[in-house]
Amino acid sequence: MNISSKKIGIVSLVYGSNNYGGILQGYALAKACQKLGYDAKQISIEFSKTTEQLKNSKEKDLFTRFIKKKTGLKKRFSKYVYYHLLDGNKRGSKFNSFYEYNIPHTEKVYSISNINETNELFDSFICGSDVIWQQNNPGMIKDIYYLGFVENEKRKIAYAPSFGKNFIPKENYSRTRELLSRFDALSVREESGKKILAELGLDSKLVLDPTLLISKDDWLQLCSHGDYFEKKQHYAFAYLLGEIPQNRKSITSYCKKANLKLITIPYGINRFRSMDFSFGDQQILNADPIAFLNLIRNADIFFTDSFHGIVFSSIFNVKYWAFPRNKSQHVNSLNTRLENIVELLGTKDRYIKADDLYSKNDESINWSQVNRNMATAINNSKEYLKNALSE
Numbered sequence: 001m002n003i004s005s006k007k008i009g010i011v012s013l014v015y016g017s018n019n020y021g022g023i024l025q026g027y028a029l030a031k032a033c034q035k036l037g038y039d040a041k042q043i044s045i046e047f048s049k050t051t052e053q054l055k056n057s058k059e060k061d062l063f064t065r066f067i068k069k070k071t072g073l074k075k076r077f078s079k080y081v082y083y084h085l086l087d088g089n090k091r092g093s094k095f096n097s098f099y100e101y102n103i104p105h106t107e108k109v110y111s112i113s114n115i116n117e118t119n120e121l122f123d124s125f126i127c128g129s130d131v132i133w134q135q136n137n138p139g140m141i142k143d144i145y146y147l148g149f150v151e152n153e154k155r156k157i158a159y160a161p162s163f164g165k166n167f168i169p170k171e172n173y174s175r176t177r178e179l180l181s182r183f184d185a186l187s188v189r190e191e192s193g194k195k196i197l198a199e200l201g202l203d204s205k206l207v208l209d210p211t212l213l214i215s216k217d218d219w220l221q222l223c224s225h226g227d228y229f230e231k232k233q234h235y236a237f238a239y240l241l242g243e244i245p246q247n248r249k250s251i252t253s254y255c256k257k258a259n260l261k262l263i264t265i266p267y268g269i270n271r272f273r274s275m276d277f278s279f280g281d282q283q284i285l286n287a288d289p290i291a292f293l294n295l296i297r298n299a300d301i302f303f304t305d306s307f308h309g310i311v312f313s314s315i316f317n318v319k320y321w322a323f324p325r326n327k328s329q330h331v332n333s334l335n336t337r338l339e340n341i342v343e344l345l346g347t348k349d350r351y352i353k354a355d356d357l358y359s360k361n362d363e364s365i366n367w368s369q370v371n372r373n374m375a376t377a378i379n380n381s382k383e384y385l386k387n388a389l390s391e
Contacts, residue, residue: 008033008040008389009122011145013130015044015109018095018270020239020292021211021308025129027103027289029159029210031218033126034104036386040126042105043118045144088270094288102222116149124155124389129189129210131164131334138171146179157185157388160207160381166192166336173200185388190340207381208344211311212374219315223297226290230298235261237299238280239292239309241268242325248279250354251303255281258362260300265292268306307337314345314374317367321360322351346373 010033013019014026026042033040099105110118118125125147132145143149147156158180168176177200180186186204188194197204223229236255240247255262264280265287267273287295296302296309297316304310305325313320322342324335342351346369352360 003037003390006038006124006389007122008038009106009118009125010040010042011045011125011127011132011147012042013047013132013145014042014103015099015105016047016096017099018092020265020268020289021306021311022130023095023098023103023289024293024308024312025210027098027222028212028214029126029129030104032210032213032382032385033389035214036389038389040104041122042103043115044106044109045115046109046111088267088285090286091270091288094286098289112144115144119149119151119154122154124157125150126157126159127161128158128187129160129162131162131337133161133193134164135168135172135176138169140169141172141175141179143179146176147182148179150182152182155389155391156183158183158187158204159385159388160187160189160209161193162189162337163193163196164334164337166195168196176200177202184391185384187384187388190337191343192336192340205384207384208374208377209308209311209341211308212315212378213382213385216315219293219312223290223293226288226294228291228294228298233261234300235263235282235298236301236303237295238262238264238303239268239296240264240276240303240305240323242305242323243273243275244305244324244327244354245275246354247303247305247323248275250357252279254303254357254360258301263295263299265295305338307341310338310341310345310347310350314347314370317365317371319365320350321357323354324351344373344377345370 010029012026013022017023030040030042106121127145127147135141150156180197180200180202186197186202187207188197188204189207189209191206194204194206238251252262261282262280263282263284266276266279266283266285284291284295293312296312296318299318302309302313302318302320304320305323310320310322322338325338326335338351342348347365350365
């Protein structure tokens, strides 16, 4: 079959996403496949309709169920404030427009009940990237994101998916091994994921996030079509997904000391948080994904607890400080992927606790070395994707 006529279906958390890193990695993976000559599309999947498979993860403990119910009410209230009082729907609309006009995708939206129909549309399937393999509880495995619906004769490829942390429940080992044993090519985004697969008896490659598969020039071309493309002022930019108050306090103090205006995108998880309400001298609530890139690209310094924040600051060679997103003992801590990426880039000294920021000065980053570290890993990742698709 001619490469240009080979159709690739991509399964990820992109459709309906309001997460900057999530939607941009979806853009990058489709583009990377297209640059190799394939007809690649994101499969539009209604994320909320994939949860039917989680019925087996019912909480039996009454106290746990009570806490979850109480937490759920709080979360619903914070989302109501965000969407109805802060007009958060505008951000969602901008993300939807980005998906519609910049990412090749299926016009039909699929769910768990009809996703198998896509076997008629695509020759091969890729799952990835992002935290699509997260398993917080026993029984919590979403088969869609493990390509459980794909027919045996179709090629199945994992490109840089993440478990989000360094373990999965032992009760899930058997089902996870069963699903992933069907793959023709397995790769993960973090060393911790590679170790999980090794525990399951599965060999895998370590590859980079898709955002690093396309060049800086590719990203600049995309950036040129959006807001904040031209640098018009000196400023610091902060994008925080976690809920550690000290991260915000330390950043605010740092910027005051440096006499830098602090620009933020608040409510990164798309719900109201009081700690974000007064964080920053200027808040940009409804930035679309391209504006997000430009705000990083033009910043004098960038503060983040986001994996993709670190990646894009590295692509654009923007000085940054990164912080843990959760307290390390948090049961669902997402710090592992942050630790892995700074180690790969050779910038472990840029990943610090908030209190340590007070002692930091205008310390530079050896971008020549970082770029060399990235170049080798980028070439290996491109080679993996090329081979996985062509075999």
